[in-house]
Amino acid sequence: MAKPAELSPASPAMEVRTPPKDPGPSKLAGPATWVDERIGLAKLMSNIRKVFPDHWSFLLGEIALYSFVILLLTGVFLTIWFKPSMAEVDYAGSYELLRHVRMSEAFSSTLSISFDIRGGLLVRQIHHWSAMLFVAAMTVHMLRVFFTGAFRKPRELNWLIGVGLLSIGLVEGFAGYSLPDDLLSGTGLRFVDGLIRSIPLIGTWAEFFVFAGEFPGTLVIPRLYMVHILLVPGLLLGLISAHMALLVYHKHTHWPAPGRTNHNIQGYPFFPIYVAKAGGFFFIVFGITILMGALIQINPVWLYGPYNPSQVTAGSQPDWYMGFVEGAIRIIPNWEWHVLGTTWSWNIFLPGVALMGLLFTALAVYPFIEAWITGDKSEHHLLDRPRNAPNRTAFGVAGMAAYGMLWLAGGNDIIATQFQVSLNNVTYFMRVAVFVVPVLAFIVTKRICLSLQRADKDRVLHGSETNIIVRSPDGGYSEAHVPISQGEAYSLTRHPQLDALPPNGEKLGRTRQRLSRWYADGQVPTPTVEEIEAAAHHSDAPALEGSDTAESGVSH
Amino acid sequence: MSEQKNLPVPDPGLEEHEHRFTDVNEAAADRAYRQIVGMLAAVPVLVLAFLFVYFGVPKDAELVLFGANLQMQTTLLGLTSGLATLMIGVAAIAWARSLMSDEEIVGERHGAASPPEARERVLADLETGIEASGIRRRKLLGTGMAGALGLIAVPALVSLADLGPWPTPALRAETIERTLWAEGVRLVNDVSYLPLKASDLEVGQLVNAVPETLEKIEDGTAFQQGKAKAAIIVVRMDPNSIKIPDSRKDWQINGILSYSKICTHVGCPISLWEQQTHHLLCPCHQSTFDLANSGVVVFGPAARSLPQLPITTDSEGYLVARSGFTVPVGPSYFERDSSKDFKEGDR
């Protein structure tokens, strides 16, 4: 942390525009010179006044980053006692209700972390909550990036890295869920065994390779442990570093506002503001996660009991991020093919393996497909307001709706019991809803986006409502409007218009041309200079411009 | 997309900086300063409380909070350390928000691409390097190196072939196609291993059962693998209310039937049996099987009927298996054609 004494609130922070005032010889000069002469510190730190824009939605990715750090810290603590072994032991620890029940060493050591190590249960709960938040924060961060168009050139590769992080984040979470070898994790593993087995051609081979023979075998937990604490965290660490490096290289996107262009970036300097804000946010994320670990019980494995292949519990569900796969598997009809003496289990392969592939492929190719449709090759550092990209927004909401329907289907038994409806009816409903609701969501969202565009245009042309009703000399009533500030009008009108690709401009394929026309169709054109002027003259009479009640002037 | 050259409303430029209260009012700044220091001062207090809880509160102490009965140690350790951590964060943010200079600054953006000169220089350097390597003249060097690099992955990949045993037909017959059930093996209650007497079973009864041979398996892995396939449920229904196909007439005794407990969808153990409808529901994905009709699927994603275990009684009246399962239990797999498994309408 910085030395507080050096911070004077009056010190100017405009280094980029004006040369800094000379603060006198720095007290840090001695040690700094020592380090600089060895590793060129000054070159490394030349960026410490780098500018970061401020917006709450830019902090969502930080939640994911900090959750990852929390996972590393708490994970290391847990490895001190956890034994990834499927060897059977006689449990003699302090949780009486499982004494002398057959269980694996993995489960028994999880019990000992929970009941014999002070704070062990707390750390387990923090680790699990943090894992849920890690994937949740990645998801909302990705949605933010999607809906604001921040994945566009030059950030497509960083988007791909993000998709990679999300997908292996799921693998990491699932591996961790399986390690304690409790009843739910064993049920989950058995599910994965069936899932792998369903892969056409190589199913049984893959199954025997993963489990080192028949389920459950002795090796799957030690292997998942390696995956969970070495292989995947290593990959995550590497990808996160690349993600951050590209973020610094591209500089963060920013929202359109007066003075913000595609060629500048406005915000606060990394040091000291962002060191304090980002550092502080880390502690807030950590603090909230600890409080969740303290106050809300999660994954009470001692209640589930050790894995036993003949036991199962009502409400057997995976963690939330695998819920969409679970939902798809619950609502798929029982399709199975028999071809030339072989069996093709579509009822598992499609919702299990293929759906995940479909989701991540769709996410990965989206930026390229959009760029292909729009023919847009320019760099974008200003974010789109979601309403100004109605098709993209509608597509995103439709995707969320499909995901949400699958998610609900994954909890169909809980829905049935909590809302007292028939489980079968919930399932039949979801089979239809998973296709119909996204289409409805697309149409509704696109309409809403276009309406919002229209409202923006109205606001620019006619100003904002004042809630003041004016009676005109001839007895009519109307609501007075005040013109909006030039800054706001600029923000509402600066977005580029979507153009359909010129016909036969460069030997376009028919499909591309049609898609491009559809994509640009329906948008509300931003008002022209003439329209704005005409509206200003027209509204002179009823508007309160110039009177004392006007809240803001036209411009500064 | 058209670049915004002629905007309808011109860019008025950056808004003027407005000062905060804490910038212009020394008293407000002092108040913020005191609040931040106060939050930081709470941290040592909370850390002390944490230590007190860690060393002073026994593991089995209980605490009632929001009407719930909680483990006092875990909850208080979390509350103290969580609040302390949160305080540090909130203090840092409050410092940044109210006391650090909040003049926004503006930086330049440069395109992601390198300047054209740099690109040309690198391309030229590359050309020079390629020329110097001699690969252009001796073409086999390139192909040879690429091929060698590709092939060196082969040993790495092949070494993974021992990840697990190969599921050859012979191995499959020994593993996933075989269970502990065989002629004469008694059905015993799971957990307690009590043998089941046919005369003790009532109509409407469900027993979660395993083969008696399971109890004697010492090895944990063999035990789990054995149980994962051999677990069964035994039910007794009114013989007049169920459909028994001719081929399965002697697979049951007086309406006592036995089915695999392993779902044919992805292998969850199922025992949610409704004694009036005779339906058996899988709690994982809700496949439903009709036990009064040879275990055919009536709902859900499972495609194959639940395998039925042929049973009879031994000389003492205890239930025993008549043979092993006639089809493999659990999920389908590629190599076996399951189209000949029992289906609705088979005799």
Place this chain on the structure above:
Amino acid sequence: MRFLTSGRRHKAARPLLLLLSLFLVGAVYAAVSPATSSSAEGVADAQLVAAGKNLFAVNCASCHGLNAEGLAQQGAPNLTNVGAAAVDFQVRTRRMPMANPLTQAVPGSKTIFTDDEIKALAAYVASLGNGPAIPDQNQYDPSNVSAEGAARGGDLFRTNCSACHNFKGAGGALPNGVVAPRIENTPPEQVWEALRTGPGQMPVFAAGAIPDQDVQKVIAYIKQVNAAPSAGLSLGGLGPVAEGFWAWVAGIGSLVLFAIWIATRGTRA
């Protein structure tokens, strides 16, 4: 054995149901209450059965028939061999009498009969055939179960019960709107009766497979596992669905609020 209807009719209008049950309560008190409650103690078995027969005729016969032979189209089962335990369970938990044939008999808050009336009804039904009797305390009382016995009870519970009733007895879903009820606080006597008589869709778990000692262990486990302190609020024991809900609402929700606080500019002078 099948006490409850498996009728497929759906719920009638709620007000109608309420009226019906109010009417039933009134009818029972007016018709029976004075006659039996004062004289139940110490009467001979024959008298008890006779009183039960009267009660049965007024409260049960409309569905189950005057001689408890059942009525198929009402979905009301034959009761000649269900035994006293089944009557005690169904009536004491207010599953019976049902106001209307529903998918499933659901327990009410309080029985509409007195202890003596329940005894009389049970004695009457028991006199019709063979079925489990109301258990003695030594059959179900879990107080003598050792710590190890309770752990064994847990194993039995997870093998036989948790598939429907969930890992700590919070209940679960069955096909076509049927639910397995919560059993965390069910009195031991009723757990025993439910196992032996198989109410509704629940199968019978008879003594041949699960002897009384094992039932006591299961009861001891249910009691102890629900009495043990939890590591934070337990979210109704619903498992990962509830956990995911809280991760989003409490976790992401509160962190987004903090993020908004971090990024908004404070009040300007």
